[in-house]
Amino acid sequence: MDYDIFEPGNVTFQSGMTLQNAFLAYKTYGTLNAQKSNVIVYPTWYGGQHSDNEWLIGNGMALDPPKYFIVVPNLLGNGFSSPSNTSPPFDQARFPRVTVYDNVQLQYQLLTQKFGIEKVALVTGWSVGAQQAFQWAASYPDMVERIAPFAGTAKTWPHDVVTLEGVKAALQADAAWNHGWYREPPTTGLRAVGRVCAGWGFSWAFYREERYRTLGYHSLEDFLVGYWEGFFLKQDANNLLAMAWTWQHANISANPGYNGDFEKALRSIKARAMVMPGRHDLHFPPEESEYEAKLIPNAILRPIESIWGHAVGAGVNPADTTFIDQSLKELLSQQVAF
């Protein structure tokens, strides 16, 4: 086992449901220094696990294990504490609905209770990971010094709610899904999810210029099957639906601290923020990041000028990785006022 487990006991979520014997799987890189001042949190994304984040971690990179203590917590529903491996009665279709806020609450428990951490130098992440970065800064404004969300927003805006409705509907059209009570995976639906997501994941120019060839695929259909269907066939259907619900309901203000006042939540962020939308991201268009960044007092908007669409943050294009890494280095080099 290449990761650790944090067991907070029974966890009650915003939905009012309790997950018995919840656990948070996480992996750390590097060593916590004596002052506990070198902490970076780097949450995972829809369908990704901690190992899928490792492309951005390495000696000499911004996320530098010799220098920082990097904690990668797994999103609930991503295959660790998830519908697929929770005991009855909260298994499969009965897994509680979990918000991004709930995830961050649990990650906060991990950092404070397990490690006694009081300050976080940086929270960064991609997509739903970016949403967790925003949530960290809104939930704990005095604790989070910097955030660097890439290809993700502080709430899921309505169009992306619709996008995810399409993803869910494609999966649920497969009768083998059986409203979540399947014994065998609904593979037709999982493959359909791959094809639906293929359009949202990369940009017009990516497909026009056949950039999938750089990933080792030799035709469009090769890419659709090999990359997209392949990715989703490895996922559990209920896990995907649980994470889709989490994604659809992301909103840093949907909690007692802000009572739905989204602008107030953005204005309350004290962290120095480097907001990095993908220029051609069809899930999280730059226009929504621009709006959010304007309301965060200490934010820089730095679009990733790339045709890789949403996948700028998937670690699949070296130029985007370099861009993000350099931006993180710049941000980490900046002093913060509190």
Next chain:
Amino acid sequence: MDYDIFEPGNVTFQSGMTLQNAFLAYKTYGTLNAQKSNVIVYPTWYGGQHSDNEWLIGNGMALDPPKYFIVVPNLLGNGFSSPSNTSPPFDQARFPRVTVYDNVQLQYQLLTQKFGIEKVALVTGWSVGAQQAFQWAASYPDMVERIAPFAGTAKTWPHDVVTLEGVKAALQADAAWNHGWYREPPTTGLRAVGRVCAGWGFSWAFYREERYRTLGYHSLEDFLVGYWEGFFLKQDANNLLAMAWTWQHANISANPGYNGDFEKALRSIKARAMVMPGRHDLHFPPEESEYEAKLIPNAILRPIESIWGHAVGAGVNPADTTFIDQSLKELLSQQVAF
């Protein structure tokens, strides 16, 4: 019956398949003048029938029945000559694959054989209708004086091929589809198609600003069910798949006249072209129309500055309708050199 039927006998398509007793349903508005110089062709789109085009036709509008003879031919597969109503053995899943080129060939037969028309003042249309307009100009450069394709391109670019893969996969995930041999409609799949298309049909800003309220829907879910699921539940699944194939394979150069030389085909267009992409169209982004318009010798690019996304051409937003109508008037007022 509010339309007419053209019966060309057996029609052989590019695929090499023959449709026995093919028929082309069409409707005309206005009267053909003695010189046969007042002809406008206005083909239909994916899922639309002639009556769905009528929002752009009316006294005093550019498409003015007192002035023009407007012919609206139905796309093969849209419910007239279609998988759903063709006799065995070419019914349901065995309906031949039909290209945009095939459609235009058939429309040409109608105009020349039935009406003796030699010149067309304008071909206009939305989406796959726009693709037919481009095809008309490429197939019959000396016959077509003007084209005004809106929210559609001269070929289906790769990203939109992917988009349609997602649409098809959502439908085909429903086992009731039964590879096309259903007796009852695969309604779960049809509803899923509605949800997938909802993301592609309108822009980020449309959903953010809740513009669906202007169409009489009171929430996002109300719109998803009432508009999107409602539209697709009325469609036949095999018809949708037939038209999706037509859409995916649109390419004005994919025929013996151009042998796949797309740029040559664009350069061969003699018509005065007013190319009108929707500024925030997620199916047919303006960047692809810009590329095409540059290669057409006599083209003006006039984006429709609207947040209605692909639906700029659906007749659902009065401002877009006015914009298109005014542009058509301008184009029709311009003399052509041949």
